[in-house]
Amino acid sequence: MTTAAEPADVTDTDVDAVDPDVTADGTVPADRPPIRIGGEAETIRTLTTAVAAGTLPDVFVAGGQLVHLSRVSGPAVADHATGQPSTLPVQADPLTASALAFLLAHHTYVHRLKKDRETGEWTEVEASPTKTALSAVLSSRYWPGVRPLNGVVGSPVLRPDGTLIQTAGYDPATGLYYAPTAPMPPVPTHPTTQEVADAKTFLLDRLLCDFPFVAPADRANHLALLLAPILRPYLGCLTPFGLISATTQSSGKTLLAEIPGYIYGCKNLVWRKGDDSELEKSITSALHSSSPIMLWDNIAEGTIVSSAVLAQLLTSPQWSARMLGSSGAGFTATNNRLWLATGNNIRLGGDMATRTVLVRLDPNDPHPDQRDQAAFGIPHLDNWLKNPTNRVTVLRHLLILVMDWINAGAPRSGHTMRQFTTWAGASGGLLAHHGIDGFLDNLTEMREADDEDAEWVAFLARWHELNHDRRITSRQLRQQAEIDIVNNQPVDHWEGAFLTDDQGRTPSTKSIGRILTGHIGRWHGDYVIRSAMDTHAKARVFWVETRTTDHVDQAEPDQTPAEQADLWQ
Known part of the structure; x- marks a missing residue:
């Protein structure tokens, strides 16, 4: 008979315990639920029932596939060049036969009855299911009793009801697992007027004040992109492509893109001009990562970003791709990331203009790299952001603006933007609520970039x-x-x-x-x-x-091709 145990969230003790399976005298601990197996068919049925009942801790289901949340040993993985966190401290991996065997051995007492040939008595002996049985269990796509996992986030985000996820661990209301990358003090759900004013002052007059934005629209657009990972679970919508384009080197475009990367976690990608097949592979590989921000940094100057693959990605809630070397198996992932790119004088082509939010920088200076850092709102911002405490400060101020907007009824603006109207209306309303003007006002410049x-x-x-x-x-x-x-x-x-x-x-x-x-x-x-x-x-x-032409009847042309043959004679 199988006994189920209440699933537990991942904790440090899950990793640090020396040996959770046996006591000092070698007996099986009482808190390990027993699972009795027998023949192959019986074993498959028994294990399926046990997994479905939540016997194994930190096992979830995502897209019909069982996944296991595990804490990564050692310090948080970071990009050595930027210091940005590239992965979250907890990762979700598809459950394989060997991983299932590992979990069963550590968290349950799998046994079978064995008959003694001499005495004829039956005794319990610990056993490990065969790989065939384990694979058969994992082949099921229906797990109604297993908790759904909709993603892992490293920062507080809004639930669909407008409340904030602030407690580390699994959130049943959203199916999200919150694994903070740094200790995060509680954010007030009803911030005071002074807290809101301080947050706005910090973001506009310290964090972003030294970037040479061309117009207010560019600053407002960047703030909207910066807030997108927090708002996405609340809005349940897609977000557009963020393009940060500068007139010259050392304008600050990379650092501007790294701000959300530092806060939420970032994965850097390589842009290969005109090669959609390589781009598809790159996107598929990137979506195996838990990083919320995907960045193509420093695309070659003057590049025309025109890709049917990227255009499809941005307007598709799900990304599907055939795995390399596989004739039938494929990879499917939820498209819940923020996709960014930077470069000098980047242009757009295809359908990208209607899927892109433009942020322009122009230092109007032949040597922008020689600007006096001491006079900046935050001197040496790149180094400042590498400190987890400072990243928490930025995030806290963003969350205060969000919660104040929620408490005001989350007003929307009238902005429309193709498949991104939900995001545009909410972002425009949030920025307008805080008196930040210019959001999406550079659409004319966007068309000129096309x-x-x-x-x-x-x-x-x-x-x-x-x-x-x-x-x-x-x-x-x-x-x-x-x-x-x-x-x-x-x-x-x-x-x-x-x-x-x-x-x-x-x-x-x-x-x-x-x-x-x-x-x-x-x-x-x-x-x-x-x-x-x-x-x-x-x-x-x-x-x-x-637009000024009187539209004529399109059913029948007023001239035949033959009558027009003399047009150029």
Whole structure:
């Protein structure tokens, strides 16, 4: 018969005990629940029942898979270059057959009956289940009696009801396990007016005062990103990509990105330009880590961040990828991280502009690295943040602002942002509640950073100048791109605005047709492509409208391709 014990949270004693399994006289302690096993099938059923009943401490279920929370021995793992914590003091690992055998041996008394050949008497002997039985138990994806684990956090976060997780250990209301990276004094749930004022003064006039933000929007955007890990469990939403772009080296962009890294824990990633397959592997590897912040630091100057893989990640609650070298098994993880990048004069492409929050720095100084640190609000901030006590100070002030906003009813702003509207409305409301202006006011600059969109705006503007609202086929459009010879001089009617491929060449007629079809109805600036089928020529025709254009009936074109054949003659 199997006896269940109440699950216990991970504690230091779990690691430091010399031998929790036997007493000095070699007998089995009474607090080890007995599990009697028999044949293979019986063993599988018995172990499944025992695990489901919570017999093993610190075993949880995540995505249908059993995981075990264990404390990492030794000092907290840190990045030696930055001093940032790269992992949390507690980590969750998938439960394997060998790990299950280890837990059973240490926390239960697994035994079977053995018959003495001489006396015929049955006695209990301690036993270890076979690997086959252990693997069979772990193959189950349904564990209704096992506590769900939705993540491990190293700092206090908001529950969905607006209360703050401050007690270390497992939080049943959220399924989160709070493992503080440094001792954290209690944060007042109802901070005083003076505490709120002090928190705002510290964050704006000391912590961030020396960063050369281009505009108030850049400071407000960074604060919103800094608060995102605290708000995420409360909001239950995705957060956008944070891009910190500076005009020159030594502007402070890396340090600005490291602030959330120091506070919550960070993993540094390597950006490989134009290689989505490598980026996918990098993201999959990163999500095996418990770090809440994922950072691509110092992307090469002038890089255009344009990735379908990254764009998909940012708008997907779950990340799934096939494991390398596996034909069927895959990896799935909850996308609950904050993804950041830094670089000088970074540009955007693809769908990244609508998924990104921009923070710009411009020191307007030929030698920003020679600024007098002694005059800073916090001199040598990078070293200051390496002290856990100072990191707790920053975090406490952030939490005070959050709790004051919660007590005011958590007002929202009217900001909208694609799949991130929940985050934008809450962040905008929190900042406005504290009188911090500018949040998301640099959307125009964000669009200007979108090189691909800028190219489309120029292309469609010139198309409209040349063709107005006349409808043409992709073949005719391709013919217009040809360079004419006028008075022995080459003439480009498009003035360099026609679309080109990755090699800078004019695409083929078929490629142009595919490209235009992919942008039908999508606005670029004040221009949009419309399309219809020509029933006479059985060909698709395209035209450009502007925001001021009277929209015409799209069901039937007013000109056939044949009637437009003389357009450039």
